[in-house]
Amino acid sequence: MTTSTALPSTADDPRQAGHDPPHAVATSNGRYYSDPANGNLLVSVTNVLDQHSKRGLAPAAASQTATWFADHLPQALRAAVDPEELAAFRTQAASVYQQDWERRAQLGIRVHRQAEAINLDAPIAPDADAEPFITSYLAWLEDFGVSIGRDISAAECTVLHRGLGYGGTSDLWVRLRFPTESSPLIGRYRPRAVPADPLPTPSGLWLVDIKTSTKHPASTVWSEYPLQLAALRNAEVALICPPECRYGAAEGHGSAHEFEVPQFVGTAILNLRRDTYGFIPLEASAAEFDAFCHLVPVARYFHGQDLRGRKPIRPPNAPPAKPARTKNRSRKESA
Numbered sequence: 001m002t003t004s005t006a007l008p009s010t011a012d013d014p015r016q017a018g019h020d021p022p023h024a025v026a027t028s029n030g031r032y033y034s035d036p037a038n039g040n041l042l043v044s045v046t047n048v049l050d051q052h053s054k055r056g057l058a059p060a061a062a063s064q065t066a067t068w069f070a071d072h073l074p075q076a077l078r079a080a081v082d083p084e085e086l087a088a089f090r091t092q093a094a095s096v097y098q099q100d101w102e103r104r105a106q107l108g109i110r111v112h113r114q115a116e117a118i119n120l121d122a123p124i125a126p127d128a129d130a131e132p133f134i135t136s137y138l139a140w141l142e143d144f145g146v147s148i149g150r151d152i153s154a155a156e157c158t159v160l161h162r163g164l165g166y167g168g169t170s171d172l173w174v175r176l177r178f179p180t181e182s183s184p185l186i187g188r189y190r191p192r193a194v195p196a197d198p199l200p201t202p203s204g205l206w207l208v209d210i211k212t213s214t215k216h217p218a219s220t221v222w223s224e225y226p227l228q229l230a231a232l233r234n235a236e237v238a239l240i241c242p243p244e245c246r247y248g249a250a251e252g253h254g255s256a257h258e259f260e261v262p263q264f265v266g267t268a269i270l271n272l273r274r275d276t277y278g279f280i281p282l283e284a285s286a287a288e289f290d291a292f293c294h295l296v297p298v299a300r301y302f303h304g305q306d307l308r309g310r311k312p313i314r315p316p317n318a319p320p321a322k323p324a325r326t327k328n329r330s331r332k333e334s335a
Helices: 015-016 045-049 055-073 073-079 085-118 133-141 225-233 286-304 327-333
Strands: 024-027 028-035 043-044 151-162 167-177 204-212 237-239 259-261 266-272 279-280
Touching: 015 045, 015 133, 015 279, 024 151, 028 045, 028 167, 028 259, 043 045, 043 055, 043 286, 045 167, 045 286, 055 073, 055 085, 073 266, 085 151, 085 167, 167 225, 167 237, 167 266, 204 225, 225 266
Parallel strands: 043 167, 204 266
Antiparallel strands: 024 028, 028 043, 151 167, 151 237, 167 204, 237 259, 266 279
8 A cells, every 4th residue: 555644724724835745844944754653853854965065056157147138138137227226136136046046945845745646546636737747747647557556665765864853755666677777878868978887677676756847857966866876765754744734743642643754775866757757766874874864964064053153352552442322321312
């Protein structure tokens, strides 16, 4: 039977208005997971990975801002003669990439929800923007011979590592069958700089993370993907909780709502695109998990850092500072 921690409606909990996963809590330092056993907050896997510098983000933002500026050059020229109008134009230009990234992130969330509905054989609300990605997902299911009822054991499942203090959401646990222990690469994606060796594809239970993009090809792999898969693979427990114990400590939470994360024969990402997909096995072994584990304390340090009181000090030989004038004293003196 497919296991899923499907979300309640937003009426059940207002924190779900942003479609956060079960047990997820939005904080000023990003997403955390609330442990229903004790209410402890565990930093999310993706939050930890934000400590890993993504060098392509700044150039991508600059390129998108420059493109928007060029497309709106007449407005820029008109705004240049008025300082206030120019300031407003620059503010708008600087926010364009953020708005676009947020739209794409929301599209990814909708695609995940649609895929989850398919995995649970649940009704799917029409979504014209998500439909091409779902068509690619259905093609992957067919091409890999996946029977939902037989092969998918978990979808959108919350996992925790209490010892290390992190939590995450696994998109898919699926049993895959391959005719051989390794599979060749698709011809058009064969790399030129390294050997195009077949990748290991043992048959059995796989951990798969779904990725969507409107700009990058189905062959895209970012450096943090193996660390993310390793963190999810090495979590201690998975949760399958009723709505009443999904958002904090719950008296009714018990061992019946938890089970040990199983052993996986392989880990992979499934890149869904509008017209195709790419299934890419990735190594998520001890080295990747060790790298992730070193980022967890880094994330917690920065999330607890408070430098607000750190300001320049007075030099030792500076003349005595004049006493600060309070508002009340100023009023009396003026009277």
